[in-house]
Amino acid sequence: MKKATLFLALFIFSQTIFAQAPDWAVKEHEYQYTMTFIAKLNVNGKQLIRPNDKVAAFVGNICRGVSGVTYVASEKNYYAFITAFANQQGESLTFKLYDSSTGKITTVDKQIVFVVNAHKGNLFQSYSIAQPTLNYQADILSFNFFGINNSSSVIDNGAVKVNIAAGHPITGLKPVFTLSKGATLFKNRIIQKSGEVTEDFSSSITYDVLSEDESTLHTYKISVTQAATPTLFYKKDAVCYAGGAIKIVSQQEGASVRITSNGKTVATKQISNGEALFLNLDSGSYVATVGNEWKRINIHLKVK
Structure with a gap:
């Protein structure tokens, strides 16, 4: 019943x-x-x-x-x-x-x-x-490789340049990435999951990023280079009474170091005694380049 x-x-x-x-x-x-x-x-x-x-x-x-x-x-x-x-x-x-x-x-x-x-x-x-409306953005926000901590990457205008130490085999790298909210990464129209697929990066690889609402499709070309001894990049945030600083430590003695922001050169120096120091930088996003090595560095304004 x-x-x-x-x-x-x-x-x-x-x-x-x-x-x-x-x-x-x-x-x-x-x-x-x-x-x-x-x-x-x-x-x-x-x-x-x-x-x-x-x-x-x-x-x-x-x-x-x-x-x-x-x-x-x-x-x-x-x-x-x-x-x-x-x-x-x-x-x-x-x-x-x-x-x-x-x-x-x-x-x-x-x-x-x-x-x-x-x-x-x-x-x-x-x-x-x-x-509600889904997200229309389709960007790679970060791109590195699983198990590799000493790498540097720059993402700019559809190009992603990653530099890793020479000891890592470039033919077997597993991409780890973050995307715009809800976006999906594709290779040859096949969905790619962060940290799951091993790829050969001895030559550049092209990926597509599709937005959550599928209205935007952006193409990215990923290139990987290797350095025998990776350059180290340090930064100091700005405060109300002093600008920020970027310090580059490298074995490439005499090499030119270029600091850019929004595609424009802010300053250049040479590696001297293993380092180059840039002072009095405003808060903002910078790219430091030494030879084939790059690093995006964000300097924040600390308010006490």
């Missing part, structure tokens, strides 16, 4: 949730133009992948397009294939999402202008319909 009662309660609950599903529909015969989307749906950071999840496009309160989600085996992911309808160019499309697991309808802040015969998104870089 208890089992029957429980089953009945679950059945009524499921029917209640199902009954809340919106009856979005489009009178396609009333429109002559279309705009299409391949999209991923997301509510509160959760991708919508259930059979009854839906998205609808609207102009005002009139439904102009509706789609569920479809699993694409080749991508191992779920997509909404949306066709929006209109009779004129330039109308503003808005979106609503239905999460069948909660029975809630969410209005999306993002809007887009209807363009006749336009198409947005593909299976690799889909159009994002999400509330």
Whole structure:
């Protein structure tokens, strides 16, 4: 009896949730133009992948397009294939999402202008319909190698230059990296996980970074060089009464040291008695370069 009662309660609950599903529909015969989307749906950071999840496009309160989600085996992911309808160019499309697991309808802040015969998104870089909006940044924030502590790296304009000691085999390095929030790193369209894949860096390797909302794709070229005895880089933060300092210790006696900020040279010196010292530096981000070795150094202003 208890089992029957429980089953009945679950059945009524499921029917209640199902009954809340919106009856979005489009009178396609009333429109002559279309705009299409391949999209991923997301509510509160959760991708919508259930059979009854839906998205609808609207102009005002009139439904102009509706789609569920479809699993694409080749991508191992779920997509909404949306066709929006209109009779004129330039109308503003808005979106609503239905999460069948909660029975809630969410209005999306993002809007887009209807363009006749336009198409947005593909299976690799889909159009994002999400509330709240996902992150659009696609940057490598740091890049080094697992198990190698004495390395230096510079990331600038799509190029990542890493210098490591000569004792490490350059043909078997395991990248360790951080990216913009929610972004994904790819090599030849295959997802790369930090600290998991060993690569041969005897020649440069190209990676792509795709933003969380998949609207931005940045390409990075990673180059690795080796130094017999790595240069050491030190810094001292600025305070209200004195500027910051950068000290470079190197066996490259007489070598030129260049300090740059925002791509502009701030100062140059030569290694003398094994070191070069730069004083009275303002707070900010600098790159110190000695031969093939680089280090990004951030000088902060300490307030006492």
